[in-house]
Amino acid sequence: xxxxxxxxxxxxxxxxxxxxxxxxxxxxxxxxxxxxxxxxxxxxxxxxxxxxxxxxxxxxxxxxxxxxxxxxxxxxxxxxxxxxxxxxxxxxxxxxxxxxxxxxxxxxxxxx
Amino acid sequence: xxxxxxxxxxxxxxxxxxxxxxxxxxxxxxxxxxxxxxxxxxxxxxxxxxxxxxxxxxxxxxxxxxxxxxxxxxxxxxxxxxxxxxxxxxxxxxxxxxxxxxxxxxxxxxxxx
Numbered sequence: 001x002x003x004x005x006x007x008x009x010x011x012x013x014x015x016x017x018x019x020x021x022x023x024x025x026x027x028x029x030x031x032x033x034x035x036x037x038x039x040x041x042x043x044x045x046x047x048x049x050x051x052x053x054x055x056x057x058x059x060x061x062x063x064x065x066x067x068x069x070x071x072x073x074x075x076x077x078x079x080x081x082x083x084x085x086x087x088x089x090x091x092x093x094x095x096x097x098x099x100x101x102x103x104x105x106x107x108x109x110x111x112x
Numbered sequence: 113x114x115x116x117x118x119x120x121x122x123x124x125x126x127x128x129x130x131x132x133x134x135x136x137x138x139x140x141x142x143x144x145x146x147x148x149x150x151x152x153x154x155x156x157x158x159x160x161x162x163x164x165x166x167x168x169x170x171x172x173x174x175x176x177x178x179x180x181x182x183x184x185x186x187x188x189x190x191x192x193x194x195x196x197x198x199x200x201x202x203x204x205x206x207x208x209x210x211x212x213x214x215x216x217x218x219x220x221x222x223x224x225x
Contacts, residue, residue: 004155031211033212035215040217041217042116042202042215042216042217042218043156043202043204043215044215045211045212045213048211048212050211056211058211058212059212090155090156098163099161100146100148100158100161101146101148101156101158101213102158103148103155103156103157104155105153105154105155106153106154106155
């Protein structure tokens with residue numbers, strides 16, 4: 001089934017550790033996104049990529065980095081995790097301007 | 113500033129009753145509007161979207177939404193709610209060429225038998 005695969009599903013991480021959240025899509029969508037979801041705050045954009053080789057900052061980019069080496073993969077890296085990065089992270093992609101997002105199932109990250 | 117307001121944090125309805133979830137937006141350009149549904153532990157699924165044209169749009173699972181530019185609203189409706197509709201609902205606004213959708217904080221729907 002075409003879609004977005006995120007890994008891991010959940011993770012408990014010690015503060016200060018480095019962590020990469022993986023996101024892979026098989027729909028050949030050019031645009032990909034990383035959002036974090038926090039209770040009472042909805043979803044907030046961390047980083048985006050309009051096409052392979054390009055990335056941009058969203059609303060809450062601090063402490064996160066991304067890369068887009070190819071169309072299918074869009075990993076999100078926390079260089080040195082802090083407790084405030086405890087959240088549910090969603091990767092999404094978009095087929096084009098006239099389409100909504102397709103979301104992955106999310107990664108629940110707890111930083112202790 | 114761009115923003116989306118969903119005034120109702122939580123709504124409870126009886127199965128078979130009608131439903132309306134409110135969404136108000138603030139956006140500086142012509143908006144693209146979306147409604148998503150999220151079941152517990154799952155990602156978000158697109159219910160419907162409005163880009164242009166007819167202001168009443170139909171979506172999946174029997175949902176519809178009406179765009180009212182004068183009221184900056186995009187309320188979601190369903191004539192008869194089913195128990196399986198219990199979930200979190202998110203309204204979102206974006207631009208045609210924009211890189212970001214802005215999401216509301218969500219409305220949690222409980223359906224009682």
